[in-house]
Amino acid sequence: MSEEKTYVEDIDRSFYDFRFEEKDVYRVASGLTPEIVEEISREKNDPRWMRDFRLKSLQLFHETRMPEWGPSIDGLHMENIVTYVRPNARRMNTSWEEVPEDIKDTFERLGIPEAERKSLAGVGAQYDSELVYHNVREEVAAQGVVYTDIESALHGAYGDLIRSHFMKLVPPSDHKFAALHGAVWSGGSFVYVPAGVKVEIPLQSYFRLNAAGAGQFEHTLIILEEGAYLHFIEGCSAPKYNVANLHAGCVELYVGKNATLRYSTIENWSRNMYNLNTKRAKVEEGGKIEWVSGSFGSHVSYLYPMSVLAGEGARSEFTGVTFAGRDQNLDTGCKVVHNAPHTSSYVNTRSISKDGGISTFRSAVVVNEKAVGSKSAVSCQSLMIDSFSRSDTVPAMDIRTNEADIGHEARIGRISDDAVFYLMSRGIPEEEARALIVSGFAENVSKELPLEYAVEMNNLIRLEMKGAIG
């Protein structure tokens, strides 16, 4: 006779949960004041316009109310957050040998240099508030592809381009944490792909937050010209501390006419992290944005990549999986705004909740008057592993033309006993059977990832499901 289920064990996160003594050479005081923002601006050697931009954003942060609709972020106290920490490294290196030993060891453990050698066209690695490593393959650079840290680009030949695009898609007035980002952003990547250039193998940025009680506010800006192609991968992790950490990054993607950008994220922040990230893409005529998103970590997440379909025939695809375990409240989803005729969007998500975790799928599809002939299909499915957890779906649709076809479906349920019984009758132990079913449930995302990342994601699911019966 099987024992009644009494609890669900938590994941072993020791793989990501290593840390080194903080050897940062510089950090600002905790809290958020004009003096701190000016100090960051001086440290970054900002042009005047950027300094003014930061201060205006800070003012907006103080004026903007907290959202009334998401998970509680009462445990996040901005007066305790250190918004800028510069590690003990040269600002940016193009060789791993120049990176300080402890930081290099961090990224070695995370497998970044190995992935660079095997399967990537370029890598950026951020440690706390600064990019410490950036490199791109010669043959890719020879095509005119620019992949560098955003501060270097700001001061170099691309300064005007950055000024004309920086926080134009996500203005600081967008919401409270966009304003915070505008005030204290630091680090991040700039990618420029010229017209017609197809980058056949992916670029990757990895963000690691090592300092306790710190915030990471990197800015990623990617511009694809007409007919270009790029797959960009973003990864993130941090060791766990018993104080709150904050990630409020910002990603702005400009997808040109007939260009395609795939943006993949495997997010695995530690469970003291408040992940309040903003991602947005503007897609021109015939262009396409493909979001692939796996959310596994953090204590609280607000994450809804947004696609603005600005040109006729522009397309958006969002494929996501969210896995919420103990002490996690992951509020994820996406937003799509159809602003031009014959645009289309397709959303396919899976959520899994266990061990008291809360996952919420939240979405918005807006079809404006001009978007005649547009189509949208949203499908979200949620799986409850136990009765201590929660799973909610909160989709919204705002349709302002009759010349549109909009479909939506949502489903919440449990693991089928029949499916578990079938697998067990084939000799598979119950725990493994359940893990297999959950992996299959999340296959919509794993099949969209490069093989190495799909394997990592499936390992994460297997770890999460370990002890899921007891």
Add this chain to the structure above:
Amino acid sequence: MENLHLNMPPAFTYGWLNLNRSTLKGLRTGERLTPQEEIPGKIAVTKAPLPSLKSGAGPEPEAFLGAPLARGYTAKKNTDCGTLRLSWSLGDTGAVYDPKGAEDNPPAHWDAFSLDLEAGSTLTAVVDVSSADGARGLGMLLGRVRVGENALLRLVLIQRLGEDYSFVFDLGAQNERGGRLELSRVLLGGKHVYDGISVALAGDKSAFIQDVAYAVSGDGHLDMNYESIHRGKKTECTMNASGVLRDRAFKLLRGTIDLQRGCAGAKGNELEDVLLMDPGVRNQSVPVILCGDEDVEGNHGASIGRLDENLMYYLASRGMDREEIYETMARARLEAVIRRIPDEKTVKLLLKEDGE
């Protein structure tokens, strides 16, 4: 003059969409309305405070009316009570309600009723609200319903309003063990219409079946908040809504299936189908499933937009022009719901109004 916040769903969405609540501005109370009643002999009539139940529009309308006494109708235990009919006819009050809160906004004429079905009883209740030709004004009707153990209530809610009449309807219901509420809702016309229905499935194996049809045209504005709250084990709900928007009509439907912890074996299904007829229409939908228990099922499906192109092609090949096809399909959607109403008199009335 007061402002009312109503139709707040149990879970909020993004603030920039402005879907989390609706606000009526510049309100003042008017006269209490009196319905025409057809009361079967087995129904006991009382006057008592409104039962304290969560309602779809929320607590503010009741507070605004000063916690009024309700016309109470009680179906006695283990009795088949036949059909209760309540009809409110709204007259002209001299002004059209302005949602911006104009000084000369009409007073809100109002009434309140409650239905109490004791254990094992059965009742069909038809609640009909209509306005006189050309009438202008604002009305408000509160209803509270208790469906006792193994009782069955077939509740038919009809609204037939002219284009200058605005209305607030607020219903709260609770089903005890094995209680079943079968609700048919037909919404035709109106200027600014706010429709809130919340049903708590408190007892095990209780059920809520909702079938809604609406047609909004001109500058009509229909704002709905529907909730099915599952607390009892093996509770079930089916919430269907089918509608047609024409001209510059606006419609917002918030529909929530709330599967609360402890409602093991519960199932909730919600389906929405909206036909958009003209370029100026606007449709907003927020279909929410909240889930706090493992052993449940929640499903939602929505289809919003034009007619299927294959269907259009088929009907066009049979000699129908585009306008004719849309008119036919729009009428078919409404009639499909109307014909399912379990009261022949109401079906005939509505089919006559729909032009049959």
